[in-house]
Amino acid sequence: MMDEILIQALSGLSRGMVLFVVASGLTLIFGTMRIANFAHGSFYMLAAFLTYSVATMVGDRTWGFLAALCLAPPIVAGVGALIEWGLLKRIATRPHQYQLILTYAITLIVADGIKMLWGSDYRTVARPAGLDGAITILDMPFPTYNAMLILVGVLIAVGLHLLLTRTRFGKTIRAAVADGEMIGALGVNVQRLFTGVFALGAGLAGLGGVLAAPVGSVSLGIDSSIIIESFAVIIIGGVGNVMGALIGAVLIGVVHAVGILFVPKLAIAFVFIALCAVLLIRPQGLLGRNT
Amino acid sequence: MLTCEAINTFYGPAHVLFDVDVKVGEGDMVCLIGRNGVGKSTCLKSIMGIAPVTTGQIRLDGTEISALPPYRIARAGIGYVPEDRRVFADLTVEENLEVAERHDGPWNRKAVYELFPALQEFRARRGGLLSGGQQQMLTIARTLVGNPRLLLIDEPTEGLSPLVVRTLEDMIRGLKAKGQTMLLAAQDLRFSLSVADVIYVLDRGRVAYCGDRAQASADIERIRPILSV
Numbered sequence: 001m002m003d004e005i006l007i008q009a010l011s012g013l014s015r016g017m018v019l020f021v022v023a024s025g026l027t028l029i030f031g032t033m034r035i036a037n038f039a040h041g042s043f044y045m046l047a048a049f050l051t052y053s054v055a056t057m058v059g060d061r062t063w064g065f066l067a068a069l070c071l072a073p074p075i076v077a078g079v080g081a082l083i084e085w086g087l088l089k090r091i092a093t094r095p096h097q098y099q100l101i102l103t104y105a106i107t108l109i110v111a112d113g114i115k116m117l118w119g120s121d122y123r124t125v126a127r128p129a130g131l132d133g134a135i136t137i138l139d140m141p142f143p144t145y146n147a148m149l150i151l152v153g154v155l156i157a158v159g160l161h162l163l164l165t166r167t168r169f170g171k172t173i174r175a176a177v178a179d180g181e182m183i184g185a186l187g188v189n190v191q192r193l194f195t196g197v198f199a200l201g202a203g204l205a206g207l208g209g210v211l212a213a214p215v216g217s218v219s220l221g222i223d224s225s226i227i228i229e230s231f232a233v234i235i236i237g238g239v240g241n242v243m244g245a246l247i248g249a250v251l252i253g254v255v256h257a258v259g260i261l262f263v264p265k266l267a268i269a270f271v272f273i274a275l276c277a278v279l280l281i282r283p284q285g286l287l288g289r290n291t
Numbered sequence: 292m293l294t295c296e297a298i299n300t301f302y303g304p305a306h307v308l309f310d311v312d313v314k315v316g317e318g319d320m321v322c323l324i325g326r327n328g329v330g331k332s333t334c335l336k337s338i339m340g341i342a343p344v345t346t347g348q349i350r351l352d353g354t355e356i357s358a359l360p361p362y363r364i365a366r367a368g369i370g371y372v373p374e375d376r377r378v379f380a381d382l383t384v385e386e387n388l389e390v391a392e393r394h395d396g397p398w399n400r401k402a403v404y405e406l407f408p409a410l411q412e413f414r415a416r417r418g419g420l421l422s423g424g425q426q427q428m429l430t431i432a433r434t435l436v437g438n439p440r441l442l443l444i445d446e447p448t449e450g451l452s453p454l455v456v457r458t459l460e461d462m463i464r465g466l467k468a469k470g471q472t473m474l475l476a477a478q479d480l481r482f483s484l485s486v487a488d489v490i491y492v493l494d495r496g497r498v499a500y501c502g503d504r505a506q507a508s509a510d511i512e513r514i515r516p517i518l519s520v
Contacts, residue, residue, distance in 0.1 A: 171390050174381055174386075175379040178379040178380055179379060182373065184361045184365075185339055185364075186365055186390065186391040187366050187391070187437055289380070
């Protein structure tokens with residue numbers, strides 16, 4: 001029984017890692033620009049469909065996946081930068097609800113655009129060779145691809161941590177999270193910083209989309225499911241806090257996966273019970289600060 | 292160096308500054324004094340572009356800057372120390388300085404650590420965990436490492452202990468001795484009269500008095516009533 005729970009928890013962990021990669025981008029954008037970016041799920045979905053197309057074009061499943069991994073996140077980051085520069089920047093001084101409406105409009109536009117380009121069929125992306133098998137943990141099989149997801153999630157977490165704590169760009173982002181107006185008065189071009197952060201966040205959503213494509217379904221609708229969970233993650237972890245997003249995503253992934261084992265009908269509810277508990281007990285999030 | 296001509300600033304519908312003229316010459320220490328809420332902070336914020344003027348001109352060495360965003364004004368050579376300090380609470384002292392550092396003048400991290408040894412001692416501590424006095428030192432140091440030609444300082448001694456106030460006042464005198472051009476907003480007439488080259492007194496958003504230190508000392512009986520509530 002313990003083995004089963006452990007394997008299930010690992011499976012939840014791998015799912016949580018994809019969620020973390022996506023949510024880390026959302027939390028960076030939210031924390032820095034104070035924009036609740038509904039279009040974040042669209043970046044994820046766009047990358048998943050791009051992965052399908054690139055993989056199909058390349059043909060070979062290993063090279064196809066690697067090509068998608070190299071191409072889709074930068075493309076989506078570019079789309080994000082264009083959206084920030086072309087649309088969001090123009091209404092940056094308006095009340096927040098306008099930005100909400102705009103990002104929501106973008107989700108509708110992207111969803112319809114994808115429907116026009118790719119149609120509404122379910123697509124699947126094959127796992128790369130070497131990652132399609134299973135490894136054995138405690139005499140139980142565990143998919144190699146999911147093990148790789150856990151590893152990649154850890155690498156991204158470490159990479160983002162280093163970016164935010166060791167580079168001037170990262171330190172400036174953290175300063176902007178704390179006080180955007182002040183960092184501007186110190187000579188930082190906040191507009192350009194925002195475009196950079198938005199592109200980085202969109203790229204992370206794109207990376208999540210590529211990573212999820214071989215395990216989840218590539219279909220319309222995955223944008224809204226991921227955005228709801230991502231918002232739950234960043235609220236649990238604390239808005240603007242990348243390590244908080246890691247904890248929140250792992251928590252949601254594991255609670256969901258282990259919950260299914262015991263009370264299958266309530267599995268989805270567990271996520272929101274955890275969310276409510278955090279909101280009631282620690283409204284600023286687990287690693288968030290009172291502001 | 293800096294010339295503000297007939298600037299008018301609004302916060303929404305509220306008219307805060309009325310035709311304010313302020314001049315700061317190269318190497319001068321100019322004090323802007325007045326009671327709470329007469330527009331001293333707003334005046335500095337307007338110069339910095341944080342509270343942009345509605346009408347009027349602000350020129351830095353002859354170049355009009357009033358329509359520029361704050362970061363361009365900062366890069367043009369104006370440094371701003373806000374009254375509410377606004378250290379980046381999550382960043383360490385060192386990081387607070389690093390994000391503001393601009394290597395085009397005498398000030399760098401090493402130099403401000405010499406000016407404020409306490410900051411060096413707490414360089415790895417988060418800004419939010421410092422005392423009020425240390426935060427004020429950090430805010431000033433953070434602006435200095437940007438090597439501004441003109442330094443705007445908003446009520447640096449507000450709410451601090453007498454000992455810290457003395458340290459800061461000595462530091463400001465030291466900056467003046469080094470030839471740093473400054474525009475300082477303060478409520479304290481005593482300190483202003485001891486260091487300022489020129490004193491402006493604001494009252495309800497207007498310049499009520501302007502004179503050099505000798506003049507202001509002679510006119511003290513005219514200035515006092517403007518400052519009393």
